[in-house]
């Protein structure tokens with residue numbers, strides 16, 4: 001089968017191979033350093049958009065509410081109230097937490113199954129597309145949480161999102177951190193690599209390079225690590241030390257970044 005070599009977000013086709021993960025190859029752009037997944041199989045690439053698994057949100061609702069509560073707490077540190085939009089809202093739990101925290105919040109979700117589940121299980125109405133700037137003008141903040149890495153062309157989405165945010169408004173982006181200790185240590189076995197779903201793998205600097213040209217300035221960052229409870233007890237102390245160091249140095253496995261519109 002013909003090998004597909006798409007170009008980078010910067011337009012360059014020059015790449016170097018970093019490592020393999022199963023049938024996928026993780027490539028780094030030689031021009032800008034952006035890392036991406038490549039697959040030789042066209043059908044596999046369609047899976048990058050992977051339909052959300054609804055059952056996990058219903059079974060682990062409390063855990064997700066806690067996670068999204070942390071996201072909203074981070075939002076609150078920058079933006080106290082106002083019109084907040086969640087892009088890729090899943091079953092609407094983050095929107096619900098935002099409303100509870102006093103925001104005028106709405107969500108967009110491209111998966112019809114998720115939109116139906118949001119209404120059925122949680123009573124939350126979502127707009128059934130990834131984003132539509134005609135439907136949300138003059139917003140104070142937009143959250144794009146663990147969505148950007150799934151989108152084939154994030155620049156199209158970000159351009160529309162930037163248009164809808166007021167001057168001095170905020171964009172909050174949550175993505176796995178390819179620059180984390182664990183990503184660098186585990187490479188193709190890193191828990192958040194998920195090459196069959198993640199098109200792009202961001203570090204803080206490649207995320208900045210993508211977002212800042214749309215008229216933003218980075219104003220905040222917070223990091224998280226995966227729960228280590230699944231590791232054997234004798235490995236936990238070393239992971240505990242690594243985790244503490246990682247969070248202190250911006251090397252945590254997930255990053256949540258605040259950008260302010262100029």
Ligand SMILES: [Zn+2]
Nearest residue numbers: 008010029032
């Ligand atoms: Zn590039």
